[in-house]
Amino acid sequence: AETPSAGGSSPASGGLPILGPSTLTAEQLSAYWDARDGTQPAKLTVPIDTLIKAYIDAGTAEGVRGDVAFVQSLIETGWFTNGDTAR
Numbered sequence: 595a596e597t598p599s600a601g602g603s604s605p606a607s608g609g610l611p612i613l614g615p616s617t618l619t620a621e622q623l624s625a626y627w628d629a630r631d632g633t634q635p636a637k638l639t640v641p642i643d644t645l646i647k648a649y650i651d652a653g654t655a656e657g658v659r660g661d662v663a664f665v666q667s668l669i670e671t672g673w674f675t676n677g678d679t680a681r
Contacts, residue, residue, distance in 0.1 A: 610662060615654065618661035620647045635674035642674075 618626075623646045634642055646664055653660025671678065 612659055612662055613657060614659055616650055616659050616661040620650045623650070623661060623664055631673065637677075638674045 620643070624643050627642055627646070638645065640648075649664040649667070650660040652658075653663055668674070
């Protein structure tokens with residue numbers, strides 16, 4: 595079995611690397627959010643732009659792509675609409 599590369603994905607998998615710096619900026623992710631919906635999710639207790647910046651900042655501090663982590667959170671929370679969002 596292949597081991598993950600330093601980029602966080604197996605070379606054979608063609609997966610998106612999760613480790614390393616974000617490719618997208620907080621401003622680009624905010625523009626993506628605005629283009630898709632643009633509204634503040636009712637269950638989200640902080641402004642969406644604040645949350646996006648937190649993902650980028652935390653990712654930078656931990657060596658993880660905050661942009662990928664943010665987009666993954668969209669998938670996992672139904673764009674911050676499920677019951678776990680307020681937690």
